[in-house]
Amino acid sequence: MSTVTAGTKALPQTVRRRRKADLPPWLNPPSLWVRALKALVITLIVITMLYPLVYVIAMSFASPAQARSGVVFPTEYSLDSYRVIFEGGTVTQGLRNSLWLTVVGTALSLAFTSMLAWGLSRTKEVPGAKAVLIMVLATMFFSAGIIPNYLLIKAFGLIDSLWSLIIPGLISAFNMIVIRNFFMNLPAELIEAARIDGAGEWRIFLQIVLPLSKPVLAVMALFYAVGYWNTYFNALLYINDAERWPIQVVLQQYVLAGVTIPGSVPVADQPPPPPGITLQMAVIVLATVPILIVYPFLQRYFTKGVLTGAIKG
Template sequence: MVTLDKPIAVGRRSRRSVPGRPPWMGRPSPTVQALKVAAIAMIVVVMLYPFLYVIAFSFADADSVTSGAPLPTSFSTAAYESIFAGGVVTRSLLVTAGITVVGTVLSLIFTSMLAYGLTRTRRVPFARATMVYVLCTMFFGAGIIPNYLLIKQLGLLDSYWSLILPGLISAFNMIVMRNFFMELPEELLESARIDGASEFRIFRTIVLPLSKAVIAVIGLFYAVGYWNSFFNALIYINDTAKWPIQLVLNQYVVQSNSLSALQAPDQPAPPTQAVQMAIVVVATLPILVVYPFAQRFFAKGVLTGAIKG
C-alpha cells in the first residue's frame, strides 16, 4: 500500500489548474483582469470622444468655436434651428427615410424569396446555376459607366428607384439568409407538404415566422446601406430637391460648399463648424438609435446563417 505524507486538499484547486480545461477558460489573475479593464476603458474613451466632440460642437455658440477649447463651454441650439428652418435638411431626411423604408422592405421580400428558392435545388429548375450566377456578382461588377448607361436607358435618372433597384438584392445577405433557411427542420416542411400546403404558403406561414432573427439582422444591414448610400445619388440624381441626407452631408460638410443654402435667410448665421457638426449628428443619430434594438438578434441571426454543419 502506498501512503502519502501530505493529504490532498480537495476543493481548493484553482480553476487554472483543472486538468483538461483550456487555458483561455481559466480565471485570469487580478493583474490580468486590471489590465483588461484598463485596456477596455481606454478603447471606450478613444471611441466615444469623437462622438462627444461632434455632438458638443453641434450645440456650440460662436464664442466656444473661436476659443479653440477642446470642448465648448457654452451651448446654443442655433445650428439645429437654422438647418431645420432652411428646409433642405428636413426634406433630405424625409427622402432618405422613404428610400430606406421602401428599399429595406423590398430587399427583404426579394432576398428572402430568392434565398428560399435556392434552398429547393431539387424542386426549382436551374437553382444551382442561379446560385453560381448570384455568387459571381460578389466578385465581378459592370463598373460605373455601364451602370449609368443602364439606369439612363431604363429612364431612371432623377428617380428614387435609381437609389433602390441597383442594390435590391445583396449576394452576401442572400447567402446568409439561405444558410439560415437550410438549418430549418426539413421534417417540418415535409409535413406541411403532405398536408397539401404549397411552397409559397410554407414560406409565408412556416419559414418566415421561424426566421425572425435573420430577417431582423439582414433588414438592419439593408437599412444601414440605404441610409448611408450617397454615391448612387451623386451619379443618378441631378435634382437637388431629391438629394438624400448623406449627399447633403457630403456636399456641405466633406466638400465644404457654402452653407447658405441650408439655412433660413431671415435668421443670423450660426458658426460654420456648429452647422456642419449638426448635419453630421442628424445624419448619424437614426442609425445609432436603431442599432441597440436589433443587436440582440446578431448572434443568432448571423452565426446560424453563416455557419453550416
C-alpha cells in the same frame, strides 16, 4: 504539506501548482496585473471611440459664443443650429429622401432576397435552382464596372431618380446566402407536415418560414437599412438634382466641400447666424443618429441570426 480538495480527492498544493504549470498560458487564470492592464486598455479604447461622438453632439448644441471661442468641450448650449438647418430646407429634404430610400429599399430588398433565398434553398424541388445559385454567386466576384452600370441606369431612364439607388442593388448575394442557409436549417418535417395539410408554397413561405426566420430577417434588414441610409457614391453618380440628394451627399457638400448652409449667411437687421462649426456638427448628428437609434433594437438578433445562417450551407 497543505492540501486542497479537487473533486473527491485531496491533492497536495505542489501537485495543483504543477498541473497549472502544465496548462497552456491561455488556460491559466490571468494574474491581477494582467487583468488591470486589460481593464486599462479597454477603458482607453472606449474613451477613444466615444469622445469624438460626444464632442460632435455637444458642439452641435454649443452656444454661438462658446463655438467661436474654440472651446474643447462646450458648457453653454443652444438650439440655434438645428433651427437654422430645419428652416433652410435642404437638410430636411435630404433627410426625407434618405428616409424614403431606407424604408422602401429595405422593404423591397428584404422581400426579394427572402423569396430568392427560399427558392434556391429547395434545390431538389426547383428545376435549375443550382444554376441560378451559381449565377448569383458569380456576382460576388465579377462586376461590370462603373461606366457600364451608368449607361444601363441611363438607358432605363433612372437618372435623377431615387429608384436608381434601389434597383441595381436590390438583392445582395451575401445576404441571400445567409438567409438561404437559415432556411435550409429549418426542420424539413415541419414543411412536409404543412404540405400534407394542403398548404401551398406561398402559404408555407408566408405563414411558416418567415415567422420562424425573424432573427435572420431582422439582421438582414439592419444590413440593408444601413447600406441605403449611407448611400453616397451611387447617389453622386446618378443624382444630379440637389432636391433628390440623400443626406450623405448633403453632408459631403456642407462639411467637406464647404458649401454654405442656407440661413448661415449674415443678414442686415437680423441676429447673427450660428457659427459654421456648430452647423456642420448638427448636420453630422442628423445624418448619424437615426441609424444609431435603430441598432440597439436589432442587436439581440445578431448572434442567432447571422451564425445560424452562416454555419451550415
